[in-house]
Amino acid sequence: MLADLGDSLLELVAGDPAHEGEIGGIVIHDPDDEPVQPPAALVLGVGVPSAALPDLVRDAGRQGAVGLIIRAPVAMSPTLDAAVREAGLALLGLRRGATWSQLTALLRSLLAEDDIGPAEAESIGGLPSGDLFAVANAVGALLDAPVTIEDRSSRVLAFSGRQDEADSSRVETIIGRQVPERYAKTLTELGVFRELYREHRPVVVNPADLGADAVNKQRVAIAVRAGDEVLGSIWAAMDGEVTPERSAVLQDSAKLVALHMLRVRAGADVQRRLRTDLVSTALEGGVGARDALSRLGLAGTPVVVLAATLRAEHPDGLTHSPAQPAAGTGGGSGDLERVADALSMHLSASAPSSAVAVVGGIAYGLLAVVAGSEPEERAARLAEEFCERVGSRLPIVVGIGGVGDDVRGVTESRETATRVLRVLREGHAGQRVARLPDVHAQSLLLELRDLAAARGERPVGPVARLLAYDEHNDSDLTQTLEAWLDALGDVRAAAAALFIHPNTLRYRLRRLEEVSGLDIADPEQRFAAMVQLRILAPR
Numbered sequence: 001m002l003a004d005l006g007d008s009l010l011e012l013v014a015g016d017p018a019h020e021g022e023i024g025g026i027v028i029h030d031p032d033d034e035p036v037q038p039p040a041a042l043v044l045g046v047g048v049p050s051a052a053l054p055d056l057v058r059d060a061g062r063q064g065a066v067g068l069i070i071r072a073p074v075a076m077s078p079t080l081d082a083a084v085r086e087a088g089l090a091l092l093g094l095r096r097g098a099t100w101s102q103l104t105a106l107l108r109s110l111l112a113e114d115d116i117g118p119a120e121a122e123s124i125g126g127l128p129s130g131d132l133f134a135v136a137n138a139v140g141a142l143l144d145a146p147v148t149i150e151d152r153s154s155r156v157l158a159f160s161g162r163q164d165e166a167d168s169s170r171v172e173t174i175i176g177r178q179v180p181e182r183y184a185k186t187l188t189e190l191g192v193f194r195e196l197y198r199e200h201r202p203v204v205v206n207p208a209d210l211g212a213d214a215v216n217k218q219r220v221a222i223a224v225r226a227g228d229e230v231l232g233s234i235w236a237a238m239d240g241e242v243t244p245e246r247s248a249v250l251q252d253s254a255k256l257v258a259l260h261m262l263r264v265r266a267g268a269d270v271q272r273r274l275r276t277d278l279v280s281t282a283l284e285g286g287v288g289a290r291d292a293l294s295r296l297g298l299a300g301t302p303v304v305v306l307a308a309t310l311r312a313e314h315p316d317g318l319t320h321s322p323a324q325p326a327a328g329t330g331g332g333s334g335d336l337e338r339v340a341d342a343l344s345m346h347l348s349a350s351a352p353s354s355a356v357a358v359v360g361g362i363a364y365g366l367l368a369v370v371a372g373s374e375p376e377e378r379a380a381r382l383a384e385e386f387c388e389r390v391g392s393r394l395p396i397v398v399g400i401g402g403v404g405d406d407v408r409g410v411t412e413s414r415e416t417a418t419r420v421l422r423v424l425r426e427g428h429a430g431q432r433v434a435r436l437p438d439v440h441a442q443s444l445l446l447e448l449r450d451l452a453a454a455r456g457e458r459p460v461g462p463v464a465r466l467l468a469y470d471e472h473n474d475s476d477l478t479q480t481l482e483a484w485l486d487a488l489g490d491v492r493a494a495a496a497a498l499f500i501h502p503n504t505l506r507y508r509l510r511r512l513e514e515v516s517g518l519d520i521a522d523p524e525q526r527f528a529a530m531v532q533l534r535i536l537a538p539r
Contacts, residue, residue, distance in 0.1 A: 013074045015090040019066045028349045037063045045070040054083040061087020132158035139253045145238030154179035166237035169215045202250045222250045231261045279357035285411040297353040302369035304379040305401040307417035346386045383433040397424035400435045449535045462518035463532045469515045477512040
């Protein structure tokens with residue numbers, strides 16, 4: 001890890017970085033809600049004050065962590081040095097200018113936790129299959145230059161060592177995991193990308209053409225293709241002429257990188273489909289559910305099911321009832337897939353064994369319950385934090401199920417979460433996250449509406465006469481009745497909701513009594529009208 005990221009992001013502060021076996025996972029330290037750490041975890045100490053650092057080092061060591069990353073510079077003291085030796089872990093510093101989100105993304109990509117499992121024995125071109133960092137280092141060694149591998153959107157997928165030998169623009173690109181927009185715009189205006197994706201030979205970019213002081217080394221790039229599809233590109237920062245030998249190295253390297261990029265894509269797709277199948281089987285119950293929970297690492301563990309989707313007004317929102325999912329395992333929605341990926345990362349920070357997948361147009365999350373906690377409240381808190389981080393650009397709503405101790409309990413938790421989600425998705429509650437007690441009445445009304453629709457029920461009596469009168473006379477007496485009932489008979493509040501004068505509302509109330517025969521002073525008739533308006537009549 002230090003060999004790949006050390007030049008640009010990390011520095012060894014203290015301890016021995018050597019460790020036998022794989023790093024077990026990445027955990028973000030939270031002093032208020034300490035997550036369950038997997039064995040051999042790498043802990044990210046975000047915002048840890050210097051005074052609390054020795055205690056955190058000892059605690060991480062007791063839980064079997066192999067490393068702790070904190071913000072550099074780190075002031076070493078005898079107490080901290082003794083704590084590092086006692087814990088037996090490596091203390092690393094995150095350099096200034098790099099963000100924790102960037103580091104997390106790079107570490108997850110480097111460790112390949114979500115793409116192709118750590119036990120992958122296949123190799124391509126003598127390098128581990130899908131290990132783009134190893135490929136970048138190999139290409140960089142052949143060219144004797146620092147190299148990046150980028151996708152079509154100029155996002156950095158992997159990079160070689162020796163990036164400090166390039167210029168400051170390259171360092172900015174590595175830290176941001178993305179070519180800065182000003183450089184990408186200039187390259188587009190110069191026609192570099194057009195030439196790059198059209199030609200099968202290396203393209204040379206003169207630093208003087210970019211007009212930036214931060215770029216002082218020429219760039220040599222070549223497109224990475226799979227047949228007619230352009231997967232990305234290789235960029236080398238090097239001086240000197242592009243000799244035929246260097247050109248041949250780049251062309252051969254592009255073919256090798258294409259194979260690895262395809263393997264990463266295929267591995268991610270296979271892993272996603274497998275996880276979706278396992279989560280779907282676990283949620284449905286039946287003979288294979290216990291095995292599915294075991295393969296997800298959730299066997300014998302109490303689980304809370306979360307159900308997330310987009311509100312109905314979003315283009316990718318569900319067009320069917322969540323109680324009756326559409327066929328297939330995915331919702332066919334790019335936004336919903338991104339929601340599921342983001343939710344998976346968010347939950348894994350607190351419970352590494354959690355599992356998330358899109359099933360029937362809903363992103364379901366299985367959150368392992370921590371002993372001694374209030375599981376439903378904790379799940380709701382995590383969901384609220386997730387919605388806050390996503391913000392308003394995606395109208396996400398999340399339903400929280402109950403605690404499931406076995407296969408049947410997990411299925412019931414899924415049904416509860418889906419039931420709550422339907423209320424939130426259709427806008428019958430103001431919040432974005434809810435549990436069943438929060439929306440129980442609205443959920444019952446929706447179920448009654450389904451039952452009435454299945455039986456072909458229609459409004460009858462005064463409400464039916466009122467609806468017919470409005471339809472034939474283009475009036476809005478039904479809306480007046482709804483507003484008055486919703487305001488519990490408060491004339492001024494109902495008039496304000498309809499933007500009319502209170503006297504106008506009183507006149508309309510007298511008129512609707514005459515038209516429909518409804519006695520608004522009778523509580524039984526008021527309740528019957530309210531039920532019909534909410535369940536049978538369109539609102």
